[in-house]
Amino acid sequence: MKIHKQEVLGHYNKKFSSFALFEGRSGKDFSPYQASSRFQVTKHDKVCIEKLRTWLATHNYDSGVNEYSLQLRELKVGEYFDLICKVLHISKVSEEESILFVWDGTDAPPACFEMQLGPQSGSFPLQLEEVPLSRDILSTFPCIGTILRIVTGKSFDDTLVHLKVLGQWVKFRNITCRQKFGLWEGLVVASSRIFLLSEQDNIAQCCQRKYDERLLHEVEHTSLWSFPAPAAITETQLEHVGLSTLMEILTHSKVTCKYKCIVRIIASYPWLAEDFRSPNFPHVYRIRFTLEDSTARIHAYLYGEDGVEFFEGYPPAHLLTAKMNKLLGLEDKSIGEGGEVAATRNPPWVQVCIKSYYLDKNDPWGSRHYRICNTKIVG
Structure with a gap:
């Protein structure tokens, strides 16, 4: 272990180091899903892995609001930020790319359109993905609040598979966004991270509570504030x-x-x-x-x-x-x-x-x- 730029990091040396990656909370055996050629699992390794899995099953990450934390209603093009949100759906676009559909109950800012008005001005896409989601999938989405598409790469997808983020409140660290045809699109970068949050997380519960309040006002037609x-x-x-x-x-x-x-x-x-x-x-x-x-x-x-x-x-x-x-x-x-x-x-x-x-x-x-x-x- 070494300290680099005030952070504690594991140091891997190709001459004598080895590594293996195991499934976390859902793991049932001790077969790594990725490992170096020289790695061999030992009895001591199995004990450590079992302890880590037990810890993961009960550990909840703190959402930890900081100066970089934003809600979808605060999105700005090109800024790097942290986002606490719920993963509603995951679409596999290709072997190298997936799209996460995430939501926090707030409305993203509407876009201004810088464009040439002309014969092509009527051809705005209705969504960023090539094939629209089915009505059955859309019916599982909240009816109020922006659904943000976040595009990921293969290395990030491997993390998603093992964390089982679908339907969960998560925290994204260090992601960015852009606008395409006036639609917001989130992007992960090499330094982006994702953490599972507890259902009892204060910020996750606050987001859900505010959405429920918005929904109640619309059902009762008592206010148009949303x-x-x-x-x-x-x-x-x-x-x-x-x-x-x-x-x-x-x-x-x-x-x-x-x-x-x-x-x-x-x-x-x-x-x-x-x-x-x-x-x-x-x-x-x-x-x-x-x-x-x-x-x-x-x-x-x-x-x-x-x-x-x-x-x-x-x-x-x-x-x-x-x-x-x-x-x-x-x-x-x-x-x-x-x-x-x-x-x-x-x-x-x-x-x-x-x-x-x-x-x-x-x-x-x-x-x-x-x-x-x-x-x-x-x-």
Whole structure:
């Protein structure tokens, strides 16, 4: 053992040292899952391993808040931080990479979009993973609070397997994050570490308690404090309907239903106001909006009479452009003149009503779509 930069470290010498790695809490035998060529297990080793396993079974790591500890609501691009969270799901992307879906009950900051507005501006992905998670998996996720994807490498995955972190509260040490298409993505680095926490850990219990309080307020409709305050840009007709998150919509028990949400409209397709109506049917709107809140993203369509209500008729192209500018966070820019316009956008939060429906009665869940309805732009 040596001291290096005020830390106690084990020193391995290739000439005479040997090593072996054994399973921890779940271990039943004394066969290492990784070992050097010269290692041979002895009776003394087995005694030590058994004592360590007994200690691990009863030992709980202290979450230990420090100056580097952040919640998801405090995320900043490029900073290294510690995170206490619950591991909700693990997806194996490849032999070299996995994605952990983690949550702490808070809402990550919404992104500003630095992009070129143009034909590709309507192509925001709904999630970072190539294949979306099934509804069965999504139904196990909390309906309030951001789900952060954390990308790991093979060496980190080996640790995850042996710690059995799925469904557990954990502490990540020294991870970082970035934004891709306005979605937060966590990253582990060579110095990142992960520790299991006790279910009785004070911070883990505090996170769970705050989530339960948020959920109770939404069920009772006694407060809207967990939702962003919407800008006075839209109005809805479903005053009697309580607010829902997009995750609630994705996991709702009924295929067809109406919801009221506070969302940001981050993209539209088509993107030019002059193309919002069909050239063959000039009185028929046909637009696909990309909506997001702190929990998820979805595509929602604005079609036919719902579009007439939304835009209050058939305004000329320049007025239609002005309305869309407000929704997309480009009140002082023009997106309706053709050509591409460089912009930094911060779309406002607005209130909309969304209707879920299906296209194929033989596969209602697989053909489920969403439409904006009973909503109009004001002002």
